[in-house]
Amino acid sequence: MRLSSRRRPCSPPKSAFTGFRFPSEVIVVAVSWYLRYNLSYRDVEELLIERGVEVDHVTVFRWVQRFTPLLADAARFARHSPGDRWFVDETYVKVNGVWRYAYRTVDQHGPVIDVLVSARQDAVAARQFFLRALRVLKVRPTEVVTDAAPVYPAVLDELVPSAWHHVVRHANNPIEADHSQLKHRLRPMRGLGTDQTAQLIIAGHAFIQNLRRGHYEPGFDASPELRVATAFSELARVL
Template identity: 35%
Template sequence: MKRAAAQQNAPAIDTISYAGYRFPPDVISYAAWLYYRFPLSLRMVEQLLAARGIELTYETVRRWSVKSGLGIARLIRSTALGRGDKWHLDEVVVTINGKKHWLWRAVDQHGAVLDLLVQNRSDGHAARRLMRKLLKKHGRAPRVLITDKLKSYAAANRDLGINVEHRQHRGLNNRAENSHQPTRVREKVMRRFKSARHLQRFASIHDQVGNLFMHCRYHTNAQQKRALRAQAFETWESVTGTAMLERLAA
C-alpha cells in the first residue's frame, strides 16, 4: 500500500505519441496491453478486438506493439519506485533458429525485474556486460548479490571491483529462476522467438508490464488486491495517455 500511495504522488510524465494512426489511441494502447500482459498470440488479440467490434489484422497489432512497446516500458520504468537492494541473477538457454542464446535476467527481492540481456555466451565477459548494465541503470551496487554457482558471476565482480556479499547457492535463487517462466510460456505461444533482437525487445517490454501488475496477484487480501489493481490501471493510463476500453465501456 505504501507503493500505491507513493505512485499517487508521483509527478506527471510524458506519454506515448499516437500521431498518424487511423485508430484512436485507446484502442492502440488496449491492444498493446493485451499482447504484453497476457500469453496471447497476435491472432488471439485480433479476435478479442473483433469481438468488441474493432476490425483490424494481426499485423496491425504487431506494428502497434513494436512501435509503442519500448516507449511504454521506458515510461513504466521511470514511474517505478526504487527497486530493492538484494539482486538475484540467473541465466537461461533460449534456442533461436537452432542456435543457443542465453537470456540473463536480474530481479530484486520483491520479484520485480531489474533488467535483462540476451547474449550468445555464458562466460565472464557476458556476466560483466550484465553487471555493467545494471550498475549504470541503477547507479549503485546491490547490498546482497545472489546467483547460482556459475563462476562467471564471481569473475565479473572481481573485474569490476564489486565488493558485496555474494551468495552462490542454487536453492537461494528460486526468485530469479521463476522469473524465466513467463518468457517460456510466451515462447511456446509465439512458436519461438525469431532472433536475439526480437527476444531482447519483447522481453524488455513484457517484463516491465509484468512489474506494473505483479503486486495484484499474491500475498494480498481482496481489498488490497482491488486497490493495487486500480493503481496499476491508473499508472498504465498515465503512461499511455489513454483510458482502458473496459472503463470506457462501463
Template identity: 35%
Template sequence: MSHHPPFKWRHFQPGMILLCVRWYLRYALSYRDLEEMMLERGLCVDHTTIYRWVQRYAPELEKRCRTRLRICNDSWKVDETYIKIKKAWAYLYRAVDSEGNTLEFLLSPTRDAEAAKRFFLKALASTVRSVSLACLVTKQVASPMALTDITAITLAPRVINVDKNAAYPKAIADLKAAGVLPESVELRQVKYLNNLIEQDHRFIKRLTKPGMGFFSFETAERTLQGYEVMNMIRKGQIRSVGKGDILRQVTFISRLFGVAA
C-alpha cells in the same frame, strides 16, 4: 520521453492500440488470438498490425516506466533463462531483489563472462541516481572491454547470489578490479537461494510460448522489454500503483501515453 505524439498517423484509435499492446504483453496470447478477440469487439485489425504496434510501443512503455519504478533493495538474485530465436537459443539474464522485484534484464546471444559483465553494468546503471553517472555506466554496456574507473556508485548491491556458472565470479572480479563494484560486495554461489528468481522466470517463459520463438534478435529484444515492464507493473513496482490494482495499472499506462483510460 519522446516529444512527438506517440500515435501520430495511426489509423486506429490510441486507446485500442494500447489495449492490444497491453493485453499481448500481459497475457499468454498469440497475435492471431488478439486478432480474433478484436474482431469480436467489432474491430478488424490484422495480426501483423498488432505485431507492429507491439514492436513500436513495448520499448516505449519500458522507457516511460523507468523513472517511476520503486527502488529495489541491495540483495540481488541473478540467473539466466533460455529464449529461442530463429531456432537457436539465446540467453535472457535477469535479476530480482530479495522481495522478488525485478531489477534488470538483458538479452544476450552468448552465455559467458563478457555477457555477465554487460548485464551487471546494465543492472548497476539502473540503480544509479546520478544521471551523469548512469549515462557513463550505460555507455560501458556496449563496450565492456573499455571499463573506466567509476566510483561512488550509490545503491550498489550488498550481496549477489548466482548459480554455479563459472562466468559470474570472473565478471564480478573484473568489475571490482575496475572500481565499478565495491570490494565489499559479496558473491554467493548457492543454487537453492535462487529459487525466487527461477520461479519468476515462469511468467516470462509462459508469455513466449504462444509465439513459438522469435524470428530475430531485435524482435525478441523489443518484445521482452514489454514483457518485463508489464511484469514489473503486475508486481506493484510502480510508485503509487499497487500490486493487484488492475484498474489503476490500466489508468497508469494510459496516462503515460496521454490517452484517456
C-alpha cells in the same frame, strides 16, 4: 529591410501516436493484452475484431514493437527503488530456431531488475548484463546471489567489489521461479524471430510483471486487477 521581431508560436510536441490510424486507447490495450496474457498476435487481432475494431495481426505486431519500449521508458522515472539483494541467473530461449541465453535478475522484493538476451554465456555477456542494470538503475547491490557459473566472480569483483557474492545450493530459487513465468508467456508465441525482438518482448514481459506487482507509481493506487490498464492509460497520455 527590417526583420520582424515577432516570435513564431511554439507548436506543441507531437504525440508518439501521431500518424496512426487507430486511437491511442486501442493501441495501448492491444499492447498490454499481448504482453500480459498468453496470446499470439492473431489472438489479439480476433479479440479486437470481436469488439468492433478491425485490425490485422501484423499491425498489432508493429504496435508492440513500437510502443513497448516507449511505455517502459515513460515509466522509468516513476519506478520504485530496487532492493539491494539481487538474484541473477540465465535461462534458455529459442530465437529463430537457435538457442539464446536470457540473463535476468530480480531483487528480494520480486521485481525484475533487468534482462539481456545474448548469443553467448561467458564473461563478456555477464559483464554487459551487469553494466546495463547498474547504468539504468544507478543502484549498487550489497549482495548478489548467483549459481556456480565460473564467470561471475571476476565480473562482480570488477563492477561491484563491495557486494557479497553468495553461491549456495537452492539460494537462487526466486529467479528460477520467475523464469517459469517467462517460459509460460513465451510458449504461445511459437518462437521469436530475432534477438532484438526477443530482447524487446522479454523486457516487456518484465515491465508488465513489475506493473502488476505495484513496483511503479503509475497504477500503484489501483486495485491489482486494474493496475496494468490504469498504468498504460496514464503513460499513454505522456507519450
